[in-house]
Amino acid sequence: MSTPSPGAAPAETQAPVPTCGNCGVMLQGDFCHLCGQPVRGLVRHFSSIIGDFFDTVFDLDSRMARTVGPLLFRPGWLTLRYFEGQRMRYVSPVRLFFFCCVLAFLMLRFVMDMDGAININADSAKTAAEASVPATQDAPREPLRMIAFGGEYWDEQTNPVHIGWLPQVANDALNRLIGRAMHNLEQVRDDPRRLSEAFLQNLPQALFLLLPLFALLLKLFYLFARRLYMEHLIVALHSHAFLCAALLLLAMLGMMGSWMDTWLGGAVGTGLSWLKAAVLIWMPLYLLLMQKRVYGQGWPLTLVKYMALGTIYWVLISVVTVAALAFSLVAM
Numbered sequence: 401m402s403t404p405s406p407g408a409a410p411a412e413t414q415a416p417v418p419t420c421g422n423c424g425v426m427l428q429g430d431f432c433h434l435c436g437q438p439v440r441g442l443v444r445h446f447s448s449i450i451g452d453f454f455d456t457v458f459d460l461d462s463r464m465a466r467t468v469g470p471l472l473f474r475p476g477w478l479t480l481r482y483f484e485g486q487r488m489r490y491v492s493p494v495r496l497f498f499f500c501c502v503l504a505f506l507m508l509r510f511v512m513d514m515d516g517a518i519n520i521n522a523d524s525a526k527t528a529a530e531a532s533v534p535a536t537q538d539a540p541r542e543p544l545r546m547i548a549f550g551g552e553y554w555d556e557q558t559n560p561v562h563i564g565w566l567p568q569v570a571n572d573a574l575n576r577l578i579g580r581a582m583h584n585l586e587q588v589r590d591d592p593r594r595l596s597e598a599f600l601q602n603l604p605q606a607l608f609l610l611l612p613l614f615a616l617l618l619k620l621f622y623l624f625a626r627r628l629y630m631e632h633l634i635v636a637l638h639s640h641a642f643l644c645a646a647l648l649l650l651a652m653l654g655m656m657g658s659w660m661d662t663w664l665g666g667a668v669g670t671g672l673s674w675l676k677a678a679v680l681i682w683m684p685l686y687l688l689l690m691q692k693r694v695y696g697q698g699w700p701l702t703l704v705k706y707m708a709l710g711t712i713y714w715v716l717i718s719v720v721t722v723a724a725l726a727f728s729l730v731a732m
Contacts, residue, residue: 464499467491471642475686476693479638483631493637497611500644505604507651514655554578581730606720607644611636613716621705622695635694639687646683650676684710 418439419425420432430439467490470477478490491499552559560575611633618632657672691709692702 463489463491467496468645471496471638471645475642475690476638479635479690479694482634482638493634493641497637497641497644500641500648501604501607504644504648504651507648507655511651511655514658554582577730581726584730603721603724606724607640610713610716610720611640614640614713617709617712621709625695635690639690642686642690643683646679646686650679653679 418427420427420435420437422437423432423435425432425434427439431437467478481490482493554561556575556579560571561578562571563574566574615629615633615636618635619629622632653672653676657676660672688702688706691706692699695702
């Protein structure tokens, strides 16, 4: 048995194999292939965490840049790419819908606030101009009376709503809700913007409720297409993301048109009005082309299903809108 000579270099020690701190499996990348835990946790230098954050943001920006164009101008293209397995190059359908929905309603709220500020300034100028005119005492406003049954108007004390099969606790709660809605209607009569603001606040939740219903309608109308419900849900997410993006574009064009009319005259505002009309025409046409390209049926059958789906969905939108409006009156 030979022994290493004193001058020989020591044998290199083998580096330890990295393992997952959660399940102990040998690691082959930045994530454990068994449990999914990332190798890099939060217990490290803060500068590296900031670097990861900016990498994520810029990666999202690059995916968003690749996603926005097809979303707006190529009906059904993103959906078909998702079905083919190209899921990392583009923003996910859920995130895309959430992003477009939030931006659209924030822009609508901003436009409403801008219009309110303009109206307030106009009212202030009108008040200042009329300051020299002797004020006349306004006649007292009649209270709102909108609910009547049994030949008399509703009153929480003298003529409340009473449903026989409901317990008294439920009837009391119902009358309190009616009283609150009537009180809020009194305030809306003085400031209509309050109802619009409350309605815009509740409408996104209504859209989230409509998404699975629309996917279910697609499942029923394309029952023999042998597609999973989740595939129809992807179609619903992409179509609603487009509608929110179009709504965002309409709000931006409307705001720009108001500014252009004020500062540059009517010619530019007229051009923006034509753009708004083009967006309004493109919205239903986009949905028709998307339905044709994703499901691949002939034009006659696609048109029949498109009209039937559109009719049913508009009824659902109307019901949900009225419900959101009623909820807004109570929740103001």
